[in-house]
Amino acid sequence: VDTNWLVNGEATAVDPADRGLAYGDGLFETMAADGGEIRWLAYHLQRLAAGCAVLGFPAPAPALIRGDIERLVPQSGACVVKLIVTRGVGVRGYRPPAVPRPTRLLGVGPRPDAPPECYTQGIAVQTCRLRLGENPALAGLKHLNRLEQVLAQMELAGSGVDEGLLLDCSGFVVGGTTCNLFAVVGGEIVTPSIERCGVRGVMRRAVIESCAALGRPVRVTDMPLAACYDAEELFVTNAVFGIRPVRRLDSCVFGVGETTRQLQSRLGYASSA
Amino acid sequence: VDTNWLVNGEATAVDPADRGLAYGDGLFETMAADGGEIRWLAYHLQRLAAGCAVLGFPAPAPALIRGDIERLVPQSGACVVKLIVTRGVGVRGYRPPAVPRPTRLLGVGPRPDAPPECYTQGIAVQTCRLRLGENPALAGLKHLNRLEQVLAQMELAGSGVDEGLLLDCSGFVVGGTTCNLFAVVGGEIVTPSIERCGVRGVMRRAVIESCAALGRPVRVTDMPLAACYDAEELFVTNAVFGIRPVRRLDSCVFGVGETTRQLQSRLGYASSA
Numbered sequence: 021v022d023t024n025w026l027v028n029g030e031a032t033a034v035d036p037a038d039r040g041l042a043y044g045d046g047l048f049e050t051m052a053a054d055g056g057e058i059r060w061l062a063y064h065l066q067r068l069a070a071g072c073a074v075l076g077f078p079a080p081a082p083a084l085i086r087g088d089i090e091r092l093v094p095q096s097g098a099c100v101v102k103l104i105v106t107r108g109v110g111v112r113g114y115r116p117p118a119v120p121r122p123t124r125l126l127g128v129g130p131r132p133d134a135p136p137e138c139y140t141q142g143i144a145v146q147t148c149r150l151r152l153g154e155n156p157a158l159a160g161l162k163h164l165n166r167l168e169q170v171l172a173q174m175e176l177a178g179s180g181v182d183e184g185l186l187l188d189c190s191g192f193v194v195g196g197t198t199c200n201l202f203a204v205v206g207g208e209i210v211t212p213s214i215e216r217c218g219v220r221g222v223m224r225r226a227v228i229e230s231c232a233a234l235g236r237p238v239r240v241t242d243m244p245l246a247a248c249y250d251a252e253e254l255f256v257t258n259a260v261f262g263i264r265p266v267r268r269l270d271s272c273v274f275g276v277g278e279t280t281r282q283l284q285s286r287l288g289y290a291s292s293a
Numbered sequence: 294v295d296t297n298w299l300v301n302g303e304a305t306a307v308d309p310a311d312r313g314l315a316y317g318d319g320l321f322e323t324m325a326a327d328g329g330e331i332r333w334l335a336y337h338l339q340r341l342a343a344g345c346a347v348l349g350f351p352a353p354a355p356a357l358i359r360g361d362i363e364r365l366v367p368q369s370g371a372c373v374v375k376l377i378v379t380r381g382v383g384v385r386g387y388r389p390p391a392v393p394r395p396t397r398l399l400g401v402g403p404r405p406d407a408p409p410e411c412y413t414q415g416i417a418v419q420t421c422r423l424r425l426g427e428n429p430a431l432a433g434l435k436h437l438n439r440l441e442q443v444l445a446q447m448e449l450a451g452s453g454v455d456e457g458l459l460l461d462c463s464g465f466v467v468g469g470t471t472c473n474l475f476a477v478v479g480g481e482i483v484t485p486s487i488e489r490c491g492v493r494g495v496m497r498r499a500v501i502e503s504c505a506a507l508g509r510p511v512r513v514t515d516m517p518l519a520a521c522y523d524a525e526e527l528f529v530t531n532a533v534f535g536i537r538p539v540r541r542l543d544s545c546v547f548g549v550g551e552t553t554r555q556l557q558s559r560l561g562y563a564s565s566a
Contacts, residue, residue: 025309033306034314036298036398041307041377043439044317050385075440076447102385104314107443112323112375112402114439114446114470125309129385153426153490154462157444165438166316166387167348170380171430173387174349189427189462197387217426 025127026088038123040106043114044164046123047071049103049222052131052260052289056095060259063222068105071161077107077120088126098131100260104164134261139288142267142276143182143256145196147245148172152188154216162219172197183256185248185269188217193243199258200224201266203243203251204279210239210247223257223287230286236279253277262289298400299361311396313379316387317437319396320344322376322495325404325533325562329368333532336495341378344434350380350393361399371404373533379437407534412561415540415549416455416529418469420518421445425461427489435492445470456529458521458542461490466516472531473497474539476516476524477552482509485516496530496560503559509552526550535562 027034039045049064058064065082072079085103093101104125110117150172158165172184176197184197193212195201200221202211209231214220228238248254254266254274263284265276300307312318322337331337338355345352358376366374377398383390423445431438445457449470457470466485468474473494475484482504487493501511521527527539527547536557538549 027309034309034311036300036307036377036400038307038314039443041311041314041379041398042321042437043443044437045440045443048315075444100385104309106314112373112400114442115450116443116447125314127309127385150430151428153428153431155424155426155441157423158426158440163440164315164317165440167318167431167436167438168428169387170312170316170318170389171348174389177388 024092024129025125026092027125028123029084029088034123034125035109037109038106039108039110039116040104040123040164044166045075045116046104046106046164047075047162048105048164049162050260051101051103053093053099053101055097056093058089058093058101060222060226063225064103064259067162067220067222068103071163072105074161075107075163076116077122080105080122080124084124085126088124092126092128100129100131102127102129106164131260138182138261138264139284140276142265142274144180144268145183145185145256145266146176146179146181147270148175148184148186148197150175150186152186152194152217154188154190156216159217160214160220169197187245190216191244193245193248194218196256199256201248202227202238202255202257203248204253204277205247205251208239209236209279210241210243212243213240221257222259223262226287227257227263227283230283234282253280255280255283263287297365297402298398299365300398301396302357302361307396307398308382310382311379312381312383312389313377313396313437318348318389319377319379319437320348320435321378321437322435323533324374324376326366326372326374328370329366331362331366331374333495333499336498337376337532340435340493340495341376344436345378347434348380349389350395353378353395353397357397358399361397365399365401373402373404375400375402377437404533411455411534411537412557413549415538415547417453417541418456418458418529418539419449419452419454420543421448421457421459421470423448423459425459425467425490427461427463429489432490433487433493442470460518463489464517466518466521467491469529472529474521475500475511475528475530476521477526477550478520478524481512482552483512483514483516486513494530495532496535499560500530500536500556503556526553528553528556536560
């Protein structure tokens with residue numbers, strides 16, 4: 021067993037009629053825990069609540085989620101905590117129940133081992149052929165419709181690269197298959213717009229806020245791939261691994277720059293933590 | 294309970310680690326059964342197998358699915374049979390297991406009652422505000438990533454219309470939220486392209502084949518909304534309800550034409566069956 025689960029606070033399984041399975045009608049959060057404490061828990065819960073509001077069903081009370089965490093997350097060591105919230109069980113058909121009773125799943129599993137070089141030297145990234153469909157109504161949400169990311173990851177099988185870079189149908193960069201992307205271009209920190217597709221990452225938020233506090237506000241913009249190739253620094257972020265420099269994107273090689281190191285020392289995990 | 298389920302042939306529930314729930318990593322078929330027999334079963338199984346091939350996991354053996362049907366579908370009366378096939382349980386992360394063990398769910402529930410007027414006079418359809426994202430890699434598949442359809446259905450709440458019409462991001466018509474669309478334009482039968490989004494419906498296939506047999510081949514094309522407004526006849530199709538005329542689309546009113554009636558008498562269910 022990779023992960024232990026609670027379903028609505030019980031050690032049970034999922035109803036086959038759950039709309040999370042039927043339609044991907046729900047949201048998830050993937051969180052890093054150390055010694056029983058979840059990093060960025062407030063940000064995760066805020067994003068979850070905002071997503072539930074967009075999808076039109078009530079978010080579980082934070083006290084319930086904190087209760088699940090207390091019961092399942094070990095008090096020592098590092099682990100990954102996955103929270104799934106769906107609109108719950110419904111009769112067949114896309115139309116949601118008038119009074120949804122959301123399903124809440126919390127799972128705890130191992131934190132992936134990563135060599136320290138992921139933080140000190142960086143990772144290899146390859147642009148995927150798959151392009152993300154654009155839908156402003158869903159953009160930013162960490163929803164359960166993730167087949168595009170699955171197909172993109174399948175492109176990487178056997179390639180030896182650590183992460184795939186995804187473009188949208190318009191040809192602009194969105195981010196990695198599992199992370200957001202930042203670049204330093206002409207001294208300015210930039211990150212792709214996620215208004216048409218992509219995920220509003222918790223670590224993305226932390227980096228944007230940290231840069232603002234450092235007096236170097238992040239510019240959010242439509243980024244062509246060429247802007248990434250020409251960047252002085254590239255790094256990727258997610259809530260589980262923190263901040264990792266990109267040492268190679270396709271055939272372009274990058275050093276680990278001062279901005280990346282500074283943000284790693286404030287926010288990044290592993291060797292920089 | 295709306296629907297009775299078998300999970301891998303057993304009366305059990307779904308593993309919380311199933312990738313169908315985590316990512317919508319799977320496919321489904323919604324089928325009409327009468328007296329224990331599934332309409333268009335061969336077409337459903339062929340579409341399922343083709344979808345599994347695209348997603349890169351093995352389709353369940355048809356004999357297993359037929360066995361589930363024999364066990365669960367009543368020998369009399371009308372019902373709806375829903376089949377879900379996912380890539381199965383996996384460790385956390387988008388990367389699929391090297392050797393997937395798909396999960397197969399079969400559920401049997403009631404066939405929705407519909408007044409005969411749905412077939413004799415037609416249904417009311419309204420164009421949704423939500424636009425479908427475009428992704429040729431997923432277009433045509435009846436996959437489990439259906440949040441767009443859920444949001445579109447939510448637009449219709451309280452409107453009194455029977456079905457929503459969906460356009461893609463380029464502004465072309467794709468079909469209904471739960472069905473495919475056909476139009477008769479200048480005497481020719483046309484249906485929207487589903488190369489960028491939309492579902493390759495089983496009933497769509499049956500209609501296209503039937504029209505070809507009648508010497509009136511269907512033209513598959515990019516259809517602007519205006520082409521629907523200007524059509525002589527409009528009808529929608531799915532495997533559960535068969536063929537229903539559209540009597541109203543937004544503010545345009547349509548009669549039930551000869552082509553629609555002819556196809557209903559060959560393929561359509563309910564009053565025309």
